[in-house]
Amino acid sequence: MKRMIALLLALIMMCGIAGAFAEDTVKIGIIVPFTGTMSLYGECMFKGATMAVDEINANGGLLGKQVELIKYDNQNDETESRNGFNWLIKQDVELIIGPLSSGTTKAIVDMANDEEVVLLTCTATNDALDEEDNFVFRCCYKDSFQGTIGAAFCYLNGYKKVGAIYCAADTYSKGLYDSFAAGCEKYGIEIVETASTASFDSMDVTNQFTAMIEKGAELVYTPYYYNTIGPLVVPQARSAGYTGVILGADGFDGVPDYVVPGADLDIYNNVYWNNHFDPNADSEIVRSFVSRYQALYNNETPNALSVLPYDAVYMFATAINNAGAADAESVREAMSDTSAVYELVTGTFTLNEDGSPNKGATMFEFYHDTENDRVDFRAISVINELPEVK
Amino acid sequence: MSRKTKGYLLNTAVIAVALLIFFFYRNSMMEANNKNFRLSVIPSVWQCCYLIILSASLNLVLGFMGQLSIAQCGFMAIGAYTSALLSLAFERAGFYTDKSGFNFTVVLILSFLNAGLLSALVGLVVGIPALRLKGDYLAIITLGFGMIIVNLINNLPFAGQNGLEQGSASSSLYENGLGFSSKQQVAWVFLAILITLFAVTIMFMFIRSKYGRAIRAIRDDEIAAEACGINVSHYKVLTFVYSAFFAGIAGALFSCCNGSLSTGTFTFANNSILNSTFLVVMVVLGGMGSLTGSIVAAVLMFLLNRFIKEGEWLSSAPQFVQTIFGYPMLVYSIILVIVIVFRPKGIFGHNEFSLINLPADLKRIFSKKKGKEAGV
Numbered sequence: 117m118k119r120m121i122a123l124l125l126a127l128i129m130m131c132g133i134a135g136a137f138a139e140d141t142v143k144i145g146i147i148v149p150f151t152g153t154m155s156l157y158g159e160c161m162f163k164g165a166t167m168a169v170d171e172i173n174a175n176g177g178l179l180g181k182q183v184e185l186i187k188y189d190n191q192n193d194e195t196e197s198r199n200g201f202n203w204l205i206k207q208d209v210e211l212i213i214g215p216l217s218s219g220t221t222k223a224i225v226d227m228a229n230d231e232e233v234v235l236l237t238c239t240a241t242n243d244a245l246d247e248e249d250n251f252v253f254r255c256c257y258k259d260s261f262q263g264t265i266g267a268a269f270c271y272l273n274g275y276k277k278v279g280a281i282y283c284a285a286d287t288y289s290k291g292l293y294d295s296f297a298a299g300c301e302k303y304g305i306e307i308v309e310t311a312s313t314a315s316f317d318s319m320d321v322t323n324q325f326t327a328m329i330e331k332g333a334e335l336v337y338t339p340y341y342y343n344t345i346g347p348l349v350v351p352q353a354r355s356a357g358y359t360g361v362i363l364g365a366d367g368f369d370g371v372p373d374y375v376v377p378g379a380d381l382d383i384y385n386n387v388y389w390n391n392h393f394d395p396n397a398d399s400e401i402v403r404s405f406v407s408r409y410q411a412l413y414n415n416e417t418p419n420a421l422s423v424l425p426y427d428a429v430y431m432f433a434t435a436i437n438n439a440g441a442a443d444a445e446s447v448r449e450a451m452s453d454t455s456a457v458y459e460l461v462t463g464t465f466t467l468n469e470d471g472s473p474n475k476g477a478t479m480f481e482f483y484h485d486t487e488n489d490r491v492d493f494r495a496i497s498v499i500n501e502l503p504e505v506k
Numbered sequence: 507m508s509r510k511t512k513g514y515l516l517n518t519a520v521i522a523v524a525l526l527i528f529f530f531y532r533n534s535m536m537e538a539n540n541k542n543f544r545l546s547v548i549p550s551v552w553q554c555c556y557l558i559i560l561s562a563s564l565n566l567v568l569g570f571m572g573q574l575s576i577a578q579c580g581f582m583a584i585g586a587y588t589s590a591l592l593s594l595a596f597e598r599a600g601f602y603t604d605k606s607g608f609n610f611t612v613v614l615i616l617s618f619l620n621a622g623l624l625s626a627l628v629g630l631v632v633g634i635p636a637l638r639l640k641g642d643y644l645a646i647i648t649l650g651f652g653m654i655i656v657n658l659i660n661n662l663p664f665a666g667q668n669g670l671e672q673g674s675a676s677s678s679l680y681e682n683g684l685g686f687s688s689k690q691q692v693a694w695v696f697l698a699i700l701i702t703l704f705a706v707t708i709m710f711m712f713i714r715s716k717y718g719r720a721i722r723a724i725r726d727d728e729i730a731a732e733a734c735g736i737n738v739s740h741y742k743v744l745t746f747v748y749s750a751f752f753a754g755i756a757g758a759l760f761s762c763c764n765g766s767l768s769t770g771t772f773t774f775a776n777n778s779i780l781n782s783t784f785l786v787v788m789v790v791l792g793g794m795g796s797l798t799g800s801i802v803a804a805v806l807m808f809l810l811n812r813f814i815k816e817g818e819w820l821s822s823a824p825q826f827v828q829t830i831f832g833y834p835m836l837v838y839s840i841i842l843v844i845v846i847v848f849r850p851k852g853i854f855g856h857n858e859f860s861l862i863n864l865p866a867d868l869k870r871i872f873s874k875k876k877g878k879e880a881g882v
Contacts, residue, residue: 194764223766227687
């Protein structure tokens with residue numbers, strides 16, 4: 117019993133000691149999942165953000181202060197995101213990056229406006245997030261752009277009959293489908309069949325793809341994440357006999373790590389998706405970023421999920437330098453300035469009135485890399501502006 | 507005065523005093539505009555409140571009746587969506603504009619009551635066929651029910667994704683409908699506390715009544731209970747419905763304090779500590795057949811989660827501890843294994859914590875420590 121009490125006291129003391137070291141720093145909070153189904157994305161995001169913060173600190177920090185990154189594991193859950201948000205602002209953090217998904221971001225958007233804390237989301241693409249507020253910004257494009265890009269891809273490549281399978285329960289999937297459908301209407305593309313799955317992360321879509329074949333869809337739009345696309349959607353589609361194009365969005369990033377072991381890798385041909393960033397792009401800023409990232413993290417190729425938080429930290433840095441202060445109100449004003457230009461890895465862009473960036477998307481395809489016997493991806497085109505209907 | 511009356515009086519007095527202390531504490535904190543209180547204490551109280559109702563109501567079915575049900579989050583989802591949609595509808599109709607006054611109180615009562623009643627109704631529909639089964643089969647049916655409910659809500663045009671998340675009239679529950687913002691949560695914290703007290707009291711009265719004795723008899727030996735003239739299927743369905751009612755109430759509390767609703771929260775296996783499996787863990791941890799045990803376990807689990815997530819102590823702990831605690835789910839399972847190995851009955855076993863018996867209980871526990879006999 118005495119030993120137990122001693123142990124407890126020691127624990128409490130450790131908490132006290134750890135809390136006692138508080139310096140004058142610029143605190144940036146980051147709410148991402150480190151555990152649970154989305155942890156791969158969360159880890160990548162944290163790596164990117166850490167790299168940016170370390171670089172800034174090595175160059176003397178912001179306004180002469182060091183930057184401190186405080187993380188919270190939200191397990192991709194709404195209540196946890198809220199708890200994390202409360203925990204961060206309790207420690208006087210006024211700049212917050214995250215969360216990962218649109219659904220969890222939705223849970224704290226109103227709080228950010230209420231508590232007057234700047235929330236910069238780098239991956240939540242849902243349209244409704246930054247409509248009627250001032251304190252929420254993002255550094256990725258919206259679903260209305262992303263889904264329309266998918267429709268524009270169909271239009272540019274001459275697909276006339278398409279189908280869509282999505283999850284009505286998920287903010288991300290549903291938002292993308294809605295904008296894809298709107299885009300198809302704009303470009304005169306016929307959606308011959310729509311199917312919804314009940315779950316976003318475990319499902320069987322064989323029947324849905326059989327229906328797609330019957331209706332004669334040349335292309336099927338499937339807005340899901342890597343963890344379903346790699347092991348479930350693509351193999352099931354091909355085993356149902358569907359050979360057409362599978363089109364997706366930024367959630368396809370990371371699929372090569374989720375390929376079923378022993379699967380015929382040719383099935384991943386003819387799968388297209390758009391993303392925020394091309395690690396093989398021919399530009400100085402991207403090349404330098406990729407080489408620094410690889411030097412730091414074991415030769416890993418950075419994906420969009422690690423580069424967007426990296427950019428987000430630099431967006432904060434630019435805003436803080438422009439404002440000359442690091443409090444939420446000044447940063448918000450600096451970021452609301454629609455003429456401020458951000459020269460970052462994912463492109464050079466300005467923010468519009470909503471707080472979303474004006475930037476283009478790169479289209480990618482997967483291919484079977486026969487030399488190394490793995491699935492890889494390559495950029496096929498860049499869509500900077502949506503094509504006009506002729 | 508009988509001992510029972512004395513016990514009731516003592517409990518009422520202690521709870522009243524505790525509430526009064528909390529009332530003054532809250533008022534002083536509100537005046538001081540204490541950040542820690544608003545951002546940490548109050549959200550914790552709200553979250554603990556719905557976890558307590560949920561685990562206690564599950565204990566009725568799992569602990570007292572001995573039937574494994576993993577549908578509790580499904581009932582909670584019904585309650586959450588019913589109350590949220592109802593209150594939003596009233597707000598859109600212009601029945602109330604701000605969160606005060608007679609009209610809003612009426613809407614609150616209606617939302618909570620309907621949340622409970624609809625859950626109970628669904629519980630009845632599910633319970634009548636399901637409770638003819640036992641053990642694993644009942645678990646499978648309730649598991650399926652939990653999934654069906656989530657899918658139903660997803661595909662309802664006025665609920666699910668279209669209604670609450672992307673609907674035209676209301677995008678979220680923060681400050682809309684019966685949803686409370688952080689500041690309103692401080693003002694309305696007694697709503698959560700009183701509802702929890704009320705729910706737990708009613709559940710206590712239930713298990714102490716003839717119904718409670720009947721379902722415990724069913725748990726101990728169903729055939730013997732039937733031979734004694736207990737209508738087994740009647741009592742089973744009754745308890746199931748009763749438990750579903752309170753799960754619905756907990757759902758309404760959930761939608762009050764959570765700012766947004768998504769069905770992902772209510773799925774069978776999500777990543778947080780709020781899911782049907784985890785509730786079973788809470789009940790087992792607290793002791794199957796002990797309502798106070800469930801309450802303690804719910805609060806403990808909540809605090810443990812916060813402790814893991816927010817602890818600065820982690821960074822100064824040894825590397826292997828950091829690695830383990832980096833995966834909260836791993837810690838919960840280790841704790842569950844430890845409890846099952848060293849105290850299979852759970853923290854409280856079949857016993858209830860009782861103020862009037864406290865001196866006697868303490869005496870017994872300490873005398874046992876001195877080496878008389880093992881077990882409570």
